[in-house]
Amino acid sequence: QVLVLIRGLPGSGKSTLAEKIRGRNGVVLSADHFFYRKGMYVFDRMRLSEAHEWNKRRASRAIQDGRSPVVIDNTNVEVWEMMPYVALALRARYRVVVLEPDTPWKFNPKQLTRRNTHGVPRRNIESMLERYDHSVTAESLCRTFG
8 A cells, every 4th residue: 555745836737637536446535626617717815824734634544445555645844744744655555656747847937837737927936946856765764763
């Protein structure tokens, strides 16, 4: 059983990668899914923490149901964003894998602004890039729990 944490900036190719690795019994879960209404993406910054809590509950259910891989398709810029998912995975004896898209533009704010599908402005992408923890590995995340 595997939990895959996809991480990357908006427009880097996270969702494309997530769908590629989902497989038949897997599931892709993203806080972005919370903002879809009748097929339209309607982002509300005031509900972002609610969206992430909703996504964590969905991940917990998927793990309880034995789905694999459980693919978390969020930006996961900083370690703290991934830790609740890592905790769920380790409690259920799931292996944790961290993947990033290998696109040539994954750290290029101009390209990311052009390519992201939700209209995230360049200044937001640049802010995320400044906070992006490049040292994250599955091992380092799991070590936090001893």
